[in-house]
Structure formats: C-alpha cells, structure tokens
Amino acid sequence: xxxxxxxxxxxxxxxxxxxxxxxxxxxxxxxxxxxxxxxxxxxxxxxxxxxxxxxxxxxxxxxxxxxxxxxxxxxxxxxxxxxxxxxxxxxxxxxxxxxxxxxxxxxxxxxxxxxxxxxxxxxxxxxxxxxxxxxxxxxxxxxxxxxxxxxxxxxxxxxxxxxxxxxxxxxxxxxxxxxxxxxxxxxxxxxxxxxxxxxxxxxxxxxxxxxxxxxxxxxxxxxxxxxxxxxxxxxxxxxxxxxxxxxxxxxxxxxxxxxxxxxxxxxxxxxxxxxxxxxxxxxxxxxxxxxxxxxxxxxxxxxxxxxxxxxxxxxxxxxxxxxxxxxxxxxxxxxxxxxxxxxxxxxxxxxxxxxxxxxxxxxxxxxxxxxxxxxxxxxxxxxxxxxxxxxxxxxxxxxxxxxxxxxxxxxxxxxxxxxxxxxxxxxxxxxxxxxxxxxxxxxxxxxxxxxxxxxxxxxxxxxxxxxxxxxxxxxxxxxxxxxxxxxxxxxxxxxxxxxxxxxxxxxxxxxxxxxxxxxxxxxxxxxxxxxxxxxxxxxxxxxxxxxxxxxxxxxxxxxxxxxxxxxxxxxxxxxxxxxxxxxxxxxxxxxxxxxxxxxxxxxxxxxxxxxxxxxxxxxxxxxxxxxxxxxxxxxxxxxxxxxxxxxxxxxxxxxxxxxxxxxxxxxxxxxxxxxxxxxxxxxxxxxxxxxxxxxxxxxxxxxxx
Numbered sequence: 001x002x003x004x005x006x007x008x009x010x011x012x013x014x015x016x017x018x019x020x021x022x023x024x025x026x027x028x029x030x031x032x033x034x035x036x037x038x039x040x041x042x043x044x045x046x047x048x049x050x051x052x053x054x055x056x057x058x059x060x061x062x063x064x065x066x067x068x069x070x071x072x073x074x075x076x077x078x079x080x081x082x083x084x085x086x087x088x089x090x091x092x093x094x095x096x097x098x099x100x101x102x103x104x105x106x107x108x109x110x111x112x113x114x115x116x117x118x119x120x121x122x123x124x125x126x127x128x129x130x131x132x133x134x135x136x137x138x139x140x141x142x143x144x145x146x147x148x149x150x151x152x153x154x155x156x157x158x159x160x161x162x163x164x165x166x167x168x169x170x171x172x173x174x175x176x177x178x179x180x181x182x183x184x185x186x187x188x189x190x191x192x193x194x195x196x197x198x199x200x201x202x203x204x205x206x207x208x209x210x211x212x213x214x215x216x217x218x219x220x221x222x223x224x225x226x227x228x229x230x231x232x233x234x235x236x237x238x239x240x241x242x243x244x245x246x247x248x249x250x251x252x253x254x255x256x257x258x259x260x261x262x263x264x265x266x267x268x269x270x271x272x273x274x275x276x277x278x279x280x281x282x283x284x285x286x287x288x289x290x291x292x293x294x295x296x297x298x299x300x301x302x303x304x305x306x307x308x309x310x311x312x313x314x315x316x317x318x319x320x321x322x323x324x325x326x327x328x329x330x331x332x333x334x335x336x337x338x339x340x341x342x343x344x345x346x347x348x349x350x351x352x353x354x355x356x357x358x359x360x361x362x363x364x365x366x367x368x369x370x371x372x373x374x375x376x377x378x379x380x381x382x383x384x385x386x387x388x389x390x391x392x393x394x395x396x397x398x399x400x401x402x403x404x405x406x407x408x409x410x411x412x413x414x415x416x417x418x419x420x421x422x423x424x425x426x427x428x429x430x431x432x433x434x435x436x437x438x439x440x441x442x443x444x445x446x447x448x449x450x451x452x453x454x455x456x457x458x459x460x461x462x463x464x465x466x467x468x469x470x471x472x473x474x475x476x477x478x479x480x481x482x483x484x485x486x487x488x489x490x491x492x493x494x495x496x497x498x499x500x501x502x503x504x505x506x507x508x509x510x511x512x513x514x515x516x517x518x519x520x521x522x523x524x525x526x527x528x529x530x531x532x533x534x535x536x537x538x539x540x541x542x543x544x545x546x547x548x549x550x551x552x553x554x555x556x557x558x559x560x561x562x563x564x565x566x567x568x569x570x571x572x573x574x575x576x577x578x579x580x581x582x583x584x585x586x587x588x589x590x591x592x593x594x595x596x597x598x599x600x601x602x603x604x605x606x607x608x609x610x611x612x613x614x615x616x617x618x619x620x621x622x623x624x625x626x627x628x629x630x631x632x633x634x635x636x637x638x639x640x641x642x643x644x645x646x647x648x649x650x651x652x653x654x655x656x657x658x659x660x661x662x663x664x665x666x667x668x669x670x671x672x673x674x675x676x677x678x679x680x681x682x683x684x685x686x687x688x689x690x691x692x693x694x695x696x697x698x699x700x701x702x703x704x705x
Contacts, residue, residue, distance in 0.1 A: 026060040026061050027060075027061045027063075027064070029057075029061070030056075030057040030058070030060040030061035030064045030067055031061075031064070033053045033054070033056050033057035033060065033067070034053070034054065034057045034064065034066055034067050034070070036050075036053045037050040037051075037053035037054040037057065037070060037074075038050075038070075040053065041070070041074065044213065045211070045212060045213040047074045047077045047078055048074075048078045050070070051071065051075060051078060054067055054070040054071035054074055055071045055075075055087075057071070058071045058087060058090070062090060063094060065091055065094045065095055065098060068087045068088075068090040068091045068094070069088075069091045069098065069099075071084070071087040072084035072085075072087035072088040072105065072109065073105075075087070075109075076105075076108065076112065078428065079421055079423075079425060079428060080423060081109065081112035081113070081401075082109060082110070082112040082114065082115070083113070084105075084109040084112070085106065085109040085110055085113055088102065088105050088106045088109050089106060092106060099140050100129075100133075100136060100138055100140045100141055101126070101140045101141065101142050103122045103123075103125045103126035103129060104122070104123065104126040104142045104147060104150075106122040107119040107120070107121070107122035107123040107126065107147075107150065108150070110122065111150060111153065111154055111157070111372055111401050112372070112401050113541075114157065114161060114401065114541045114563070114564075115540075115541075116154035116155070116157045116158040116161075117154075117158070119150070119154045120151050120154050123147050123150055123151050123154070124151070126142070127144060127147055127148075130144055130147075150372070153370055153371050153372045153401070154371075156369050156370060156371045156393070157371035157372065157401060160371055160393065160395045160396040160399065161396045161541070161563050161564065161566070162566035162567070162568060163395065163396075163566070163568055164395070164396045164397055164563050164570045164572070165394075165395045165396065165397070165398070166571055166572070166573070167397055167398050167434050167435065167436065168434070168435040168572070168573045168574070168575070169397060169398065169422070169432050169433070169434050169435075170432060170433045170434075170435075171422070171424055171425065171426065171430055171431075171432055172229060172417075172432065172433060173229075173426075174231075174426065175222065175228075175229045175230060175231045175232065176194070176196070176222055176229055176232055176431050177425070177426040177427055177430040177431055178198055178200035178202065179200070179426060180198065180199045180200040180201065180214060180215065180427050180428060181198065181199040181200075181214060181427060181429045182196060182197070182198045182199075182200070182419065182427060182429060182430055182431050183196065183197055183198075183405070183406055183419035183431065184196055184197040184246055184247050184248065184297070184351075184419065185247075185406060185408060185417040185418070185431045186247050186249055186250040186257075186408055187250065187408060187410065187417060188250055188251075188253065188254030189252040189253065189254075189302075189356065189411045190411070191224065191410050191411070191415075192223060192224045192254075193221065193222075193223055193224070193250070193254050194221070194222045194223075194224070194229065194232075194417070195219060195220070195221045195222075195235065195247045195250055195257060196219070196220055196222075196232070196247055196431060197218070197219055197220070197246040197247050198217070198218060198219075198232070199214040199215045199216070199217055199218075200215060200218075200427075201215045203218075203220075203233065203234045204216065204218050204234070205218055205234065205237055205240050205241070205242055206218075216242065216243055216244055217245055217246050217262075218234055218235075218245060219234075219235045219239055219240055219245050219246065219247045219257075219259060220232040220233060220234055220235060221233060221235045235279065236278070236279065238271075238278065238279050238280070239257070239259065239271055239279050239282060241261075243261075243262055244260075244261065244262035245259050245260065245262075246259060246260040247259055247260075248260050248268065248296075248297050248298040248299075248309075249297075249298045249299045249300045251300055251304060252302045252356065252411075254273065255272060255273045256270055256271070256272055256273070256300070256304075257270070257271045257273070257279065258270050258285065258298045258300060259271065259282055260295070260296060260298070261282070264290065264292060265292060265293055265294045266294035266295055266296060267284060267285075267290040267295055268285045268289060268290060268295045268309060269282035269283060269284055269285060270283060270285050271283075285298075285307070285333070286325070286332075286333035288333045288334065288335070288336060289307065289309065289325055289336060291311065291313050293311055293312050293314070294311060294312050294320075295309055295310070295311045296309070296310040296311070296320060296350055297309065297310050297350050297351050297406070298310075298352070299352045299354045300354075301354050301358050302354075302356050302358055303358065304327075305326060305327050306324055306325070306326045306327075306354070306358075307324065307325050307326075307333070308322060308323070308352045308354050308361070309322070309323055309324075309325075309352065310322055310323070310349060310350045310351075311323055315338065316338060316344060317341055317344040317345060317346055318344075318345065318346035318347065319346065319347055319348040319349075319366075320348040320350050321338055321339070321344040321349055322338075322339045322343050322344055322349045322352050322363060323336050323337065323338055323339060324336070324337055324339060325337070339388065340387075340388070342379070342387060342388040342389075342390070342391075343361070343363070343379060343388055343391065345365060345367035345368060346367065347365060347366040347367030347368075348365065348366045348367075348374075349363055349364070349365045349367075350363070350364055350365075350374065350405065351363055351364035351374065351376070351405040351406045351407065353406075353407055353409065355409050355413070356409070356410075356411045356413075359380060359383075360378060360379070360380050360381075360409075361378065361379045361380075361381070361388065362376060362378045362407045362408075362409065363376070363377060363378075363379075363391075364376050364403075364404065364405040364407070365377060365391075368391060368393070369393050370393065370399070371393075371396070371399055371401050372400070372401030372402065373400070373401060373402045373403040373404065374403040374404055375393055375394075375399040376393075376394045376398060376399055376404050376405070376407045376418065377391040377392060377393055377394065378392055378394060379391040394407075396563070397561075397563070397572075398418075398420075398434060400420065400421070400422070402420070402421045403419075403420070403421060403429075404418065404419075404420045405418065405419055405420075406418050409436070413436065414435065414436055415434060415435055415436060416433070416434040417431060417432070417433055417434070418431070418432060418434065419431050419432075420432055422561075423543060423559060423561055424558070424559055424560075424561075435573075489537055489539060489565040489566065489567065490565060490566065490567060490569040490570070491535035491536055491537040491565055491569075492535070492536045492537075492538075492562055492563060492564075492565050492570045492571075492572070493533060493535055493536075493569065493570065493571045493572070494513070494524075494533070494534040494536065494560070494562065494572050494573075494574060495531065495532070495533055495571065495572070495573045495574070496511060496524060496531070496533075496534065496546070496548075496573075496575075496576065497530055497531055497532075497573070497574070497575045497576070498511065498530045498531075498532070498550075498576050498578065499530060499575065499576070499577050499578070500577070500578060500580075501577035501578060501579045501580075502579075504577075505530075506528075506530025507529075507530050507550065507578070508526065508529060508550075509530075509548050509549060509553075509578065510547075510548070510549045510550065511523075511532050511547065511548050511549075512546075512547045513534050513536070513544045513545070513547075513560070514545050514547070515542055515544055515545075516542075516543045516545055516559065516591075517542075517543075518604075522534055522536065536562050536565065537565050538562070538564060538565055539564055539565055540564050541561065541562065541563045541564045542561075542562055543559055543560070543561050543562075544559070544561075544562055545557055545558070545559060545560075545591060545607065545608075546558055546560045546574070546576070547607075547611055548578060549611065549615070549618075550578055551618045551619065552580065552581060552619065553578040553579060553580055553581065554578065554579050554580075554581055554585055554695075555611055555612075555614075555615050556576055556578060556587075557590065557591060557611060558576070558590070559590075560574060581619055581622060581695060581698045582695065582698060583695055583696065583697060584694065584695065584696075585695045586692050586693070586694045586695075587692065587693050587694075588690050588691070588692050589608055589612065589650075589690075589691045589692065589693055590608070591604070591607065591608035592605045592609065592650065592691050593605050594646055599642065599645035599646045599648070599649045600649070601649055601650070601653065609650065609653050609654070610657075612654065612693065613653075613654055613657045613658075613659060616654060616659045616663065617659070619698070620663075621697075621698055621699030622663065622695055622697065622698050623662075623663045623664075623695070623696045623697040624663065624664060624665070624693050624694060624695055624696060625665045625666075625667055625692075625693070625694040625696050626647040626648075626650045626651050626664065626665070626667070626691065626692075626693060627643075627647055627667045627668075627669055627692045627693075627694060628642070628643030628644060628645075628646040628647035628666075628667070628668045628669065628670075629643055629669050629671075629689065629690050629691070629692065630642060630643050630670050630671050630689055631671060631689050636670055636671060639670035639671050640668050640669070640670030640671075640672075641670075642668070642670075643668035643669055643670050644666065644667065644668025645668070646691060647666040647667055647691060648666040648668075650666075651664045651665075651666040
C-alpha cells in the first residue's frame with residue numbers, strides 16, 4: 001500500500017523544459033523529456049502520464065531510440081494500443097536488434113490495431129528469428145507457443161472483423177464510468193439496479209492507492225429511474241473495506257449480492273439487502289466453495305440453487321477454470337464440480353454468467369477461438385446429452401484483441417452489459433451496454449462461412465511496412481494481402497438514429513461523417529424521420545468524427561470506429577440524442593487541439609471550431625463561455641494563464657469568423673475545476689486538460705428554427 005507521492009521532481013523538470021525550451025536543441029529537449037518519462041514510469045508507476053512525455057520526446061527527436069521504444073511500450077500498457085505501431089517501426093528502422101522481441105512487439109501492436117495481416121508478417125519473422133537464435137535465453141525472449149497462439153488469434157480476428165455482427169455498443173457515460181477502471185457489472189432481473197466494481201479515487205473508502213497507483217477496488221451502485229442510470233455511489237462501508245472488494249453476482253430479485261474479497265488468496269462472500277435498503281455484513285459463501293486458492297467471479301442461477309464460479313484450485317485444466325456447486329435438500333452448498341473440457345481450457349476462464357433461462361452460460365476465456373486477450377463466449381446446455389454445447393465466440397465488435405470480460409444479459413435477452421477497452425472510453429476499462437441481435441441465427445450464419453486464409457509473409461513485406469514510419473497509419477488505401485479488391489468489397493453500412501433527448505422522438509438533423517485523420521466528408525442519406533444511412537467503402541478500419549447539428553439544439557460531435565469493408569455486407573447502428581439549448585449546458589470541445597505547452601490551435605481543430613461557429617450563427621440568442629482547463633502538473637498561476645490563453649484563442653477565431661464579441665466570454669480556470677482526480681489516477685489528468693463551451697444565456701425568441 002502506498003500513499004500518493006508528490007511530483008516534486010517531475011514538476012521541477014517540467015518547469016525546466018517549459019521555460020527553457022528556446023535555448024535548447026531538439027535532441028536535448030527529447031533527452032530531458034525521456035528523463036521525466038522515466039521518473040514518472042519507473043518511480044511513480046503512472047504509464048499514462050509518462051506516455052505523453054515519451055511521445056513528445058519521439059516527436060522532438062525521431063532518432064531517439066529509447067523515446068520511440070518507451071512511447072510504444074507505454075501506449076500498449078494503456079489504451080488505443082494499436083497506436084504504438086509507428087513508434088515500434090521507428091525503433092526497428094534505427095536498430096533492428098534493439099530488443100530480441102522487437103518483431104513480436106510490432107506484431108502485437110498491429111494486432112491491437114486490427115491490422116491482422118501485418119501482425120502475422122512480424123510474428124512469422126519473429127519465429128524465423130527464434131529458429132535462427134534457438135540458444136538465446138534472454139528475458140526478452142517470447143516462446144514459440146505464445147507467438148503461434150497470436151497468429152491463430154489474428155486468423156480468427158480477420159474472420160470476425162470481416163463478418164462483424166449487428167451489435168450496438170454504447171458507453172454508459174459518466175454516471176457509471178470514471179477515468180479509472182470500472183468493470184464487473186451485475187444487474188437485477190428488472191434492470192433497475194446495477195452494481196459494479198471501480199478503482200476510482202473519488203468516493204473510495206481508502207484514501208491511499210495500491211502499488212499499481214490505482215485506488216483499491218470498491219463496489220458501487222446505481223439505480224435506473226425513467227430509463228436512465230443515476231450517478232453511481234459507493235455502496236458503503238458495510239460491504240466495502242479499505243482493501244479489495246469486487247462485485248461478482250446479484251440475485252435475480254436483487255436481494256443477495258455476491259462479492260469477491262482479497263482474503264485467503266481470494267474468497268467469495270454474500271451480503272443480503274435489508275428492508276431499509278442497506279446491506280448486511282458479508283459472510284463467506286461456503287467452506288465447500290471457498291478454498292485456500294483463488295475464487296474469483298461468480299454467478300448465481302435464477303432459482304438460487306446453483307452457483308457458478310472461477311478458481312485456480314488444483315485438479316483443473318490450467319489457470320482459472322469454471323466450476324459449479326448445487327444446494328442439497330437441506331439448502332446447503334454441496335460438492336463442487338469442474339465444468340469439464342467442453343468449457344475449460346489450459347488458458348484462463350473467468351467472468352462467468354448463467355443467463356436467466358438457467359441454460360445459457362456466458363464466460364470469458366484467453367483460449368479457444370479468440371482474437372486476443374479475454375474474449376466472451378457462450379455455451380448452451382444440452383439437456384438430452386447432459387453436457388455443455390461447444391462454446392461460440394460472440395464475435396466482433398463485442399470482442400476485440402484487448403480484454404473483453406464480465407458480460408451479463410438482461411432477462412429479455414435484448415441487452416447485455418460488460419467491461420471493455422474501446423477508443424471512446426472514459427477510462428482504462430469502461431462498462432458498456434450492448435443491444436443484442438439474435439445470437440443463435442447469427443452464429444449459425446457465421447459457422448457456415450470459411451475462415452479467411454492469411455498469406456505467408458517475408459522480409460520484403462516487412463521492409464515495405466517500414467515506410468509507414470513517416471506516414472499516417474490511416475492514409476493508406478491500398479489493399480493488403482488477403483483482402484478482397486475494391487471491386488469485391490461490400491460497403492460498411494452505418495445506420496444513425498437522431499432523437500430529441502427530452503422525449504426520445506426521432507428528429508431530422510444535419511449529419512456528416514469524416515475521417516479523423518483527414519479526408520472527404522460523407523453525407524448521410526435520410527431514409528426515414530431521424531434515420532440516416534452512411535455507406536463506407538474503405539479497405540482499412542478507421543476512426544471518424546460523426547457530427548450531428550440542428551437549429552435549436554446543441555450540436556454533437558463524437559468519434560466512431562468503422563471496420564474495414566469486406567466481401568460480406570456489414571451493418572452498424574448508432575443513436576445520438578440532441579439536447580435543447582438551455583442555460584448552463586456544458587459541452588467539452590473534444591476535437592480542439594493545441595500545440596504542447598502553447599495556445600496555438602492545431603489545424604486539425606478547425607472542423608470542430610467551424611461547427612461551433614455554425615452553432616453560434618444558427619442560434620443568435622445564445623451567449624457562451626469558452627472555458628480552458630488544465631491538470632495540476634506545473635505551477636497554478638502558469639496553468640491558469642495558459643488555460644485563459646487557449647480559451648481566448650478560440651474566442652478570437654470565432655470573432656474573426658463574424659461572431660459578435662458580446663456573445664463570447666473567455667475564462668481560464670487552470671486546475672481549479674477538475675472532472676477527475678489529479679492525484680494518482682492516470683487518466684484523470686488527461687480528462688482535466690480540456691476546453692469547454694458553456695451556455696450562459698439563451699434567448700429562444702431570437703433562435704432560428
């Protein structure tokens with residue numbers, strides 16, 4: 001257990017760079033930035049913050065091999081892991097022998113970025129290196145079996161992405177998620193209560209942090225009122241302690257909460273909900289279930305007579321296995337049995353959930369036909385043969401090359417909740433809602449399709465990929481090996497529904513879709529009231545800015561990931577709710593960017609600024625505040641001045657575009673109004689560095705309709 005360590009040395013070094021940049025060359029600047037990154041990474045154990053300095057160092061001096069390697073390493077330890085690729089490629093260009101496992105690392109970054117063919121090229125090259133240097137015994141040696149598993153995951157990933165399923169996946173937002181880790185959601189049968197685990201600093205019972213610099217696990221609860229989840233609250237000190245507790249299961253009636261506690265290597269406990277709404281002191285589930293080994297996730301059958309859980313006790317098939325235990329006639333938990341090799345593998349199985357039909361088992365595994373990390377599978381019990389059916393991967397986009405785990409389904413089977421790492425996330429690990437199509441029909445259709453074959457790769461392909469170091473990874477439009485030609489591709493179809501947030505009624509609006517890295521803006525076809533269709537024909541996965549604008553409403557712009565087009569048609573659905581203009585409405589300007597330690601707007605900001613300008617022109621009754629905010633790194637006075645200068649830069653742009661000066665107010669708040677903790681929660685600082693637009697006044701009489 002560690003107490004937060006002040007960043008005294010880090011702030012001092014930061015100040016050296018901030019106020020003495022002009023007298024230094026780029027190589028010296030990069031060297032100092034690497035030193036700061038090392039201090040943050042190795043001493044403070046804050047990779048998300050260290051990542052920023054390593055990236056800046058690599059940009060200042062592209063030939064600094066350590067800066068490039070550590071930028072890539074910290075990216076793969078946080079989020080958006082596929083963005084590590086160009087930095088690893090730069091290291092390879094500078095010194096192919098910098099690390100023995102460098103080719104493997106490049107493949108891993110490509111895999112995270114859904115570029116599976118490129119990943120396999122580097123995995124195969126690494127296998128060739130292993131064959132050549134079979135006597136190598138260094139710590140950076142990756143065993144052949146692990147590399148072959150990655151290649152298998154890439155083959156699966158290519159198949160799943162090319163046969164993407166019709167899931168609608170929505171982040172539950174700030175009411176549930178934090179800038180830290182949020183996971184293990186459980187719900188009652190009528191979907192009015194959600195209980196989950198969080199390692200957020202805010203509202204945590206323990207003011208200290210664990211040695212990984214995150215807060216200890218605490219259990220949080222939220223209730224749904226009028227179809228919306230209320231802001232989550234700590235469930236209280238009766239259930240939570242100063243150490244680790246994690247929610248694992250909630251009975252269908254919401255009256256019993258099963259939790260994991262970090263006792264006896266990890267045991268399962270149960271707490272009962274009292275008539276006054278509070279919870280009883282948790283007690284161990286049963287000595288028959290808890291052992292001297294770890295018992296992790298748990299799920300209770302709807303009738304309360306069978307419990308499923310994961311454990312690494314001896315006698316399993318390897319790692320964590322799934323087990324079940326049934327109550328006897330006296331209501332006592334009886335003998336524990338392993339679910340067998342139809343479910344368990346030599347890899348880890350975890351995140352178990354028995355569905356409301358008492359017949360369908362969802363779980364996550366690092367094994368089977370996965371695409372990397374934990375993938376979510378389902379198996380249906382065959383009563384006639386008294387055995388579990390072959391588990392089926394839920395496919396892309398539910399599963400990704402990163403960890404996807406803790407899936408629970410609603411009673412009607414139309415929705416699910418789970419934890420995953422995605423580009424639109426708020427923190428490291430977020431809870432999402434999934435709108436579920438008919439999985440049985442979907443699986444049958446997928447099983448009939450043949451797996452795509454990935455061509456063998458050689459050194460020439462690797463050399464060609466090195467050219468990507470100088471290019472944006474999203475600029476290439478040439479088909480890669482194993483990808484159908486453009487003539488054979490079927491466009492990816494995005495169906496967008498725009499609705500009034502106050503009544504969920506569909507409304508028409510102006511909508512557009514544009515690649516984040518630049519390119520032509522796509523217009524949506526209006527196929528029904530409030531329904532728009534986009535057809536995207538690109539042979540690479542890409543991130544887009546989806547912009548939705550309507551007079552009398554606050555516009556929205558958000559990031560949407562679109563997979564690569566394939567020979568099979570793909571359809572995705574997205575819903576955007578627009579809010580009426582009202583006083584004190586606040587919105588973060590997500591796509592406004594500044595140079596580091598500067599108030600100079602980057603060119604990539606102008607699309608968002610033009611949307612803001614259009615909003616002001618279309619709604620002349622609005623008066624807005626542009627508010628700049630920073631994190632707590634650096635002196636307060638400097639941060640406040642920088643935040644004001646950034647806000648003023650946006651105001652100046654709007655004035656230059658014809659917006660009346662009297663309708664705009666620039667304010668700099670510095671570090672005074674954080675959205676999240678600036679202490680040890682790594683992504684809190686990133687969340688706090690922002691520019692907001694706040695509506696001070698709205699005169700509806702003059703608003704254009």
